[in-house]
Amino acid sequence: MYAYDEIDRTLVNERVSEFRDQVKRRLSGELTEDEFKLLRLQNGVYLQLHAYMFRVAIPYGTLATNQLRALAHVARKYDRGYGHFTTRQNIQFNWIKLAELPDALADLAKVGIHAMQTSGNNMRNVTSDQWAGVAPGEIEDPRIWSELIRQHTTLHPEFSFLPRKFKIAITASDHDRAAIKIHDIGLKLIRNEKGETGFEVLVGGGLGRTPFIAKTIKHFVHGRDILSYIEAILRVYNQYGRRDNIYKARIKILVHELGIEKFSREVEEEWQHIRNSSLQIDDEVIEDIRSRFSYPSYEKLPHMPDELRQAAADPDFEAWRKNSVAPHKVQGYSIVTISLKPIGKPPGDATAEQMDALADLADKYSFGEIRVGHEQNLALPHVAKRDLPALWKALDKLGLATPNVNLITDIIACPGLDYCSLANARSIPIAQELTRRFANHELANLIGRLHINISGCINACGHHHVGHIGILGVEKNGEEVYQITIGGRADEGAALGTLIGPGVKFDEVADVIEDVVEAYLALRERPEELFMDTVKRLGVEPFKERVYATR
Amino acid sequence: MPLVKGGKIVDDSFVKLAVDTPLPEGGDILVPAERFVGEADVLLKRAGKVGVIWPNNRDIDELVPYLGKVATVALVFPTFRDGRAYSQARLLRERYNYRGDLRATGQILRDQFVFMLRAGFDSFEVKKQADAEAFMQTAKRYSVFYQPTGDGRITALHRRMQLRHSEGVGT
Ligand code: HEM
Ligand code: SF4
Numbered sequence: 001m002y003a004y005d006e007i008d009r010t011l012v013n014e015r016v017s018e019f020r021d022q023v024k025r026r027l028s029g030e031l032t033e034d035e036f037k038l039l040r041l042q043n044g045v046y047l048q049l050h051a052y053m054f055r056v057a058i059p060y061g062t063l064a065t066n067q068l069r070a071l072a073h074v075a076r077k078y079d080r081g082y083g084h085f086t087t088r089q090n091i092q093f094n095w096i097k098l099a100e101l102p103d104a105l106a107d108l109a110k111v112g113i114h115a116m117q118t119s120g121n122n123m124r125n126v127t128s129d130q131w132a133g134v135a136p137g138e139i140e141d142p143r144i145w146s147e148l149i150r151q152h153t154t155l156h157p158e159f160s161f162l163p164r165k166f167k168i169a170i171t172a173s174d175h176d177r178a179a180i181k182i183h184d185i186g187l188k189l190i191r192n193e194k195g196e197t198g199f200e201v202l203v204g205g206g207l208g209r210t211p212f213i214a215k216t217i218k219h220f221v222h223g224r225d226i227l228s229y230i231e232a233i234l235r236v237y238n239q240y241g242r243r244d245n246i247y248k249a250r251i252k253i254l255v256h257e258l259g260i261e262k263f264s265r266e267v268e269e270e271w272q273h274i275r276n277s278s279l280q281i282d283d284e285v286i287e288d289i290r291s292r293f294s295y296p297s298y299e300k301l302p303h304m305p306d307e308l309r310q311a312a313a314d315p316d317f318e319a320w321r322k323n324s325v326a327p328h329k330v331q332g333y334s335i336v337t338i339s340l341k342p343i344g345k346p347p348g349d350a351t352a353e354q355m356d357a358l359a360d361l362a363d364k365y366s367f368g369e370i371r372v373g374h375e376q377n378l379a380l381p382h383v384a385k386r387d388l389p390a391l392w393k394a395l396d397k398l399g400l401a402t403p404n405v406n407l408i409t410d411i412i413a414c415p416g417l418d419y420c421s422l423a424n425a426r427s428i429p430i431a432q433e434l435t436r437r438f439a440n441h442e443l444a445n446l447i448g449r450l451h452i453n454i455s456g457c458i459n460a461c462g463h464h465h466v467g468h469i470g471i472l473g474v475e476k477n478g479e480e481v482y483q484i485t486i487g488g489r490a491d492e493g494a495a496l497g498t499l500i501g502p503g504v505k506f507d508e509v510a511d512v513i514e515d516v517v518e519a520y521l522a523l524r525e526r527p528e529e530l531f532m533d534t535v536k537r538l539g540v541e542p543f544k545e546r547v548y549a550t551r
Numbered sequence: 552m553p554l555v556k557g558g559k560i561v562d563d564s565f566v567k568l569a570v571d572t573p574l575p576e577g578g579d580i581l582v583p584a585e586r587f588v589g590e591a592d593v594l595l596k597r598a599g600k601v602g603v604i605w606p607n608n609r610d611i612d613e614l615v616p617y618l619g620k621v622a623t624v625a626l627v628f629p630t631f632r633d634g635r636a637y638s639q640a641r642l643l644r645e646r647y648n649y650r651g652d653l654r655a656t657g658q659i660l661r662d663q664f665v666f667m668l669r670a671g672f673d674s675f676e677v678k679k680q681a682d683a684e685a686f687m688q689t690a691k692r693y694s695v696f697y698q699p700t701g702d703g704r705i706t707a708l709h710r711r712m713q714l715r716h717s718e719g720v721g722t
C-alpha cells in the first residue's frame with residue numbers, strides 16, 4: 001500500500017477547494033456549460049443520460065480498506081447505493097447531484113482518493129497489473145513506478161490540454177494483466193544486461209473507432225530517464241497531434257500517420273534535449289516512493305495447509321478455488337480474484353454493503369488491501385491459504401463467490417444504453433442474457449478460458465476488439481445491431497478480433513454466441529485446446545459457416 | 552480585455568497590428584509572426600517596443616534568433632482547450648532561456664492561471680474582468696507541485712527529500 005503524506009494530501013485538498021469554487025461558479029451562471037465542461041471532466045464528472053456520472057480514480061488498482069469504505073459511503077450517501085467498477089481501474093457512480101459533488105470529493109480526499117484527470121484530454125489514471133507486488137516472477141513492484149508517473153502526470157502544466165485523452169499502463173510481468181498494448185503508452189518493466197531496471201516503451205495502442213496495437217518505440221529506457229522519455233513523447237504529441245478532428249486526435253493516429261520510425265526520431269530528438277534535466281530521477285527519489293509502500297509481514301506458512309486439504313473434498317469450494325485462486329510469490333499465500341459477475345447481474349457493479357463487507361474481509365484476510373483489475377473484478381492480494389475456505393464461505397454469503405473468473409460468464413461490458421449518452425445499443429442486458437445462458441458451471445468449465453467483451457458503441461469502453469469474442473453494438477435503421485468478432489486478446493499477445501460476418505439483432509446475440517461456442521467445442525482438437533488456440537489454428541471461416549449457415 | 556502583469560491589472564501599452572495595418576510612428580506594437588519575420592529589420596529599428604504574436608502551430612525555433620530583441624512574446628490559446636502554447640512557453644523559458652515578457656492571449660480564463668504561471672507566462676490578457684480581478688487569489692490556489700518546470704518551484708519529490716534530510720532520517 002502507498003501512503004499519502006502531507007504533501008499529497010494538501011494537493012488533493014487544494015484540488016477539492018478549487019472544484020468547489022468551479023461548481024459554485026457554474027451554479028451561479030458565472031461559468032457557461034462550455035467552460036465548465038472541461039473543468040468538470042478534469043474532475044471526473046460526465047453528464048450522462050439520466051444524471052451526472054462521477055468517475056473516481058483507483059491508481060494502479062490498489063485500495064486500502066478505509067478507501068473502499070469511503071467509496072461505499074459515497075455510494076450510499078450521494079448515489080443509489082452502488083458503484084460500477086470499470087476497465088480503467090476506476091469506479092463510477094451514476095446518480096450524483098452536481099451540487100453535492102464537492103462534498104463527495106471532500107469525503108474521498110480524507111482517505112487519499114481523488115477523481116483528478118479521470119476524464120478530459122489529459123493524462124488519465126495510471127493503470128497497472130492488479131497483481132502487482134504479489135505476482136510470482138515479476139521484475140519488481142510496478143506500482144512504485146506507477147506512483148512516480150501518477151505524481152508526475154497530475155496537474156501537469158504542459159499536458160493538461162492535450163489533443164485528446166492519454167492513458168499509460170505499466171506491467172512488470174511477462175504475462176500482461178495491464179493490457180499495455182492497447183494504451184497510448186505501454187510500459188514493460190525489464191532489466192538490461194547490466195541488471196539495471198528500465199522499460200520497454202510501447203506507444204500508439206488503443207481501441208475505439210480506429211483500433212491499434214501499440215508498437216515498441218524503444219527497447220530499453222533506463223528507469224532514471226522514464227519521466228523525460230514520457231515527457232518527450234507527450235511534447236511531440238501535444239505539438240503534432242491532430243486537433244482538427246476529434247476522431248483522429250489520439251496519439252495512435254499520429255504514430256500511424258507519421259510511421260513509428262519518424263515518430264520515434266522526433267521523440268528521440270526532443271528527449272536528447274531534456275533527458276539530463278531535472279526530470280532525471282535519482283535512486284533516492286525512487287527509494288523514497290518505495291519506502292512509502294508498505295508490505296505485509298508475511299508468516300512462514302506451509303505450502304499445503306490442512307484447512308485447504310480438507311476443504312478440497314467440497315466440489316463447490318474446489319470449483320471456486322480452481323478459477324479464483326492464483327499463486328502468490330510468498331509460499332503459503334494466494335491471490336484471490338473476486339468475481340463481480342454474478343449470473344444475471346450487470347458486470348462490475350458492487351453495492352455499498354458488499355464494499356463494506358469486502359473491506360472487513362480484506363482486513364481479516366488480506367492485510368487490509370484490495371485490488372481492482374481491468375476485467376471489472378476485484379482481488380484480495382495476500383490471502384493465507386489456510387484462510388481460503390473461510391474466506392470462500394464469507395464471500396459466498398455476500399454473493400461474491402461466483403466461480404466464473406476467466407470463464408465465459410466473466411464478461412466485460414460497458415454500461416451501454418442503460419446509462420451512456422453515446423451508446424448505440426444495450427450492453428448490460430446482453431451480458432445478463434449471456435450469463436444466464438452459460439450459467440451451468442460444468443458447461444462453462446468445459447469451455448474453459450474464454451473472454452467475452454461487449455461495447456455499446458464504437459468507443460470500445462468494453463474493449464470488444466480484444467475480447468476472445470467481441471460484441472459491438474451499432475445502430476442500423478433505428479435498430480440495435482451487434483457485430484461479432486473473434487480472436488482478440490488484450491494480454492502480452494494482444495491482437496484485434498476479426499469480424500465473423502454481418503451484424504445480428506439484439507434477440508439473436510445469445511444464440512449466435514452459443515453457436516460460436518458449439519462450433520469451438522466441435523472443432524477443438526483436444527479439451528486443453530483453448531478457444532483462442534482453435535481460432536488461431538482455423539481462422540474465422542468455420543465459425544462464420546456455423547453461425548450464418550442457418551441465418 | 553484586461554491585462555494582468557505582476558499579479559495586477561495594468562494598462563496595455565502595446566497596440567496590436569494586423570498584417571497590413573500601416574506602421575505607427577511611435578509607441579509599442581505587437582505584430583503577428585509572419586509580419587514580424589518578414590519586416591524584422593524595419594520593425595526593430597523604430598522607436599517603441601516591439602512584441603510578436605506567435606501562433607501555436609508555428610515552430611518556436613524560428614523565433615529564437617530574435618529573442619534578445621523583442622519586448623514581449625504573445626502566445627496564443629485559440630480556445631482554452633488547445634494546450635500547444637504551454638509547450639511553446641516552456642521551450643522559450645527552459646530551452647532558450649527567454650527572460651522577457653511572456654504573454655498569454657486568446658481564451659484566457661482563471662482556471663488556467665496556475666498552469667500558465669508554471670509554464671512560464673507572466674502576463675495575461677484575461678477574457679473576463681472578474682477573472683482578472685481574481686488573479687492573485689487563483690494563482691495561489693496550489694501550494695504543492697509534482698513536476699519540475701522552469702518556474703523554479705520546488706517539487707513534491709524534492710520537498711520530501713528536504714524534509715527527510717532535515718529530520719535526519721535520510722537514507
Ligand atoms: C458512461 C459513461 C462513459 C462515457 C461517456 C464514455 C466515453 C468514452 C469515449 C468517448 C471513449 C473513446 C475515446 C477515444 O477513443 O478517443 C471511451 C473510451 C474508453 N472507455 Fe469509456 N465511457 C464511459 C464509460 C466507461 C466505462 C463504464 C468503462 C469501463 C467499463 C469505460 C472504459 C473505457 C475504455 C477502456 C476506453 C478506451 C478504449 C480505447 O482504448 O480506445 N468507459 N469512453
Ligand atoms: S462504449 Fe460507447 S456505449 Fe459503451 S460506455 Fe463507452 S461510449 Fe458508452
